[in-house]
Amino acid sequence: MRTMTTPARLRRAWLAPLTIIGLLVPGMAGAQESLVTPEVIGRPDAPITITMSPRFGYSHQSNDERRRNALTEAFDSWIHRHPDVKIEVQVQQGDDAVIVAKRLQDAAADRAADVIMTEDRDFQKFYSLTQPFDPYLSEGDKADFIPGILDAMTDPETGEVKYLQITAYTYGLWYRKDLVPTPPASLEELATQAAALKDQNGFRYGLFVLGGPEIMRLTLMSHVASLGGQIMADDADSTPVFGEGENRDILIRVLSWYKEQVDAGVMPSDVVSFSATGDVVSRVTAGEMPFVLGGTFMGGGIRATPDGDKWAFAPMPQLDGAAPVMYQGGWSWAMFTKDAQKQALITDLLMDTYIGPWAMARWGEAGGYTPTRLSALDKYTAFVNNPLDKSLADGVSLAMPMANGKHYNVVATAIANAFQQVVLGAATPEQAVDEAWATVELEL
Template structure:
């Protein structure tokens, strides 16, 4: 850990004084002196001042971005080029495909300089030496973004990502059916008893009961967790802890008002029921916001997830972030772009275009966010969330826990015994190296 910090610090000072070569497929190595003048401090809207980093002479960048969020990146790229004179080419690559593509194309010098992928894949990216630490802008990034965002884009104590948006889920409700959103699961049950009618395919409340991502509040709200020490200790699994059992009892009690097999609760089914008025409340993410607004208009309401076991509901969150390719020919320009693209202004631009939740502290307090009924609700829930563990062993959790949830929900299996079995399976997978 200390060696990583020392190397990152050396890299910070070195990159401020030299430019990288424009050679072939390997990571760029500093060769010739750059600007030898003492660089001025950067000052921007109250953000942490850092020495100026200059792009390499003749630098050109390739950035990978999703189709859905390209409008934001195109706008930021244009502003970046105007400021630094660095040409930026934006290529459309699905974020879930970028890590695999980076692993294939990075060593050959064919990958983008700056990429974006789900933060729970960070551990694999780091252990495969595919991304560079966020070293030069580390202090600035830490100071300007939420703690959860920083945790999500760090691995083994080292910051790698440049967080740009947060993603979690909350309670959507139909105002025509629900006058006031419930604040507790007890209130959810009380309402649903009067509304649910399985014979008419009508339900008061629904979520993907067999999906760990959406069921996490019923594991964690009373103190449970996946891996200990901020999601990094694979020897400390809290899925079957005593704290978890308390909130899982609430989970099991919801079968009374949602008498549907876990496998029959799919995104498509929920979407159809909610938009047709046959589902009063749905736990879902921001990807449904546009469609739900189109279907319900002013009748669409959003609220934090109701409390569980007397405690605020703790959801899982994902952090979208930029990462710099280890094999970039222009690591200084790439760092500059990643930092430039996560400013308060850039995150507000992204939120305006796609409805994302900023990770920047000042952006979260901006009127644009606070006055938006929907985004402010997501922001509130995000503050009660924890980022998904980013270590490679997270891949070993999804299937065993999903199977356990289905057994508890569908077959009324004993909660403690079923979760104990899931934890045993996770330990076996971890010890067998299945996460590699």
């Protein structure tokens, strides 16, 4: 296990250097007039134009002041050192499915933005359309990424690094550490403790999970894998395998556990209606439950609640206390331009704003995200000085890449529907799994 430097030391270590840099480096606060506007970064008459498409919340337009300030400063510093470049910012907002579909069309027609922020679930769709970062990365740069994250960023067919991941999350158990000294290691323990705490403390329920369309990703893949089963094969297509033999039996057992929690009054059946982090945060704020099965990405919202300091994060508990299997995902930059000069500039830009160790630490601290590079974790811990930060980073560091093959979405939809049918009592676990399998076979 790595020893992580605290954020307090991060701030002390960098305070003096940043003060000096602010006096010497063009583009830092107070040195020159800012060249950063919401839509254009740089001088309008600069001869080289780079088009950049970030997520709104991960951009310098973010409503979050800390993120906005950190990225504005980083972009301003870089653009003053590259006066011949201007960056046109095309922020992604709206329905993700529509955005991805349009991006596929644009990329196929060579009209996509030069560099675009992409989520791990869409990596497979763009491997053949994106350009490798390898010519601009050292072997040391590559080795500095958490191994599971480097695997996810790499095209499985060519072995080239096609993505640079800026955020990472995994899934596990959020729990009230003031009530639970040691988190449960098994789902059986979780059920017992959740029921007891609900009765003893007057909670509305004992356990909550976002049971909407992402439930396979959030919990079910981990539960099934921990027992030696698979929902999808470990191949480039994410071929479904959950409908037969041991895989079927294990998935049925996992779904049965969730139904038992509903029948016992520990978990509400309406979890199938919820899919957003805000749905968890609002319930944490109201003090409705002591346990949440969810992602590390919920940390920022949970911390901000009145009792946020009472919550901690632990690995995903499994049936029979099996060793936890952790999966990770996150957002990355993908490069679409075929212009070598722009590719080099883009890589340098990303290193200064999101990807370099210090840039990643600054961005992680501002946004509340776990760094994806080992050096950022080991030297410049980017979170608040709290044991929670280390548990989030440790969870990510142990996680494997999430499946992202072409069959993923079809399987995820079928499994989510099976979960919904079981939790609502509309079908037995056996019926739900068999129906999901028939649906997948028909669609494929």
